[in-house]
Amino acid sequence: MSDLFIVKAKVKEIAQDFNVAADFSDALNEKAKQLILDSINRAKANGRRTLMTRDL
Known part of the structure; x- marks a missing residue:
């Protein structure tokens, strides 16, 4: 598995009784990774080196 972007204990905490x-x-980690990579591409396309909320 690649680097972790999420904390499993926090996922369980949010899930509460589930x-x-x-x-x-x-799977959530992979989605987070792809979201970050997509945001990087959007920032690059806009000539920025700072990820912003609008890149999501």
């Missing part, structure tokens, strides 16, 4: 499957955190 069980969290073992692979859920991995």
Whole structure:
């Protein structure tokens, strides 16, 4: 697995009374990674080196 961008314990904390499957955190991490990469591409396209909320 690549670098972690999310904290599994925090995911479980937010889920409260719901069980969290073992692979859920991995899938969420991949989505977070892709979201960051997409934001980087948008910032580059706009001539910036700072990620901003609007890049999401």
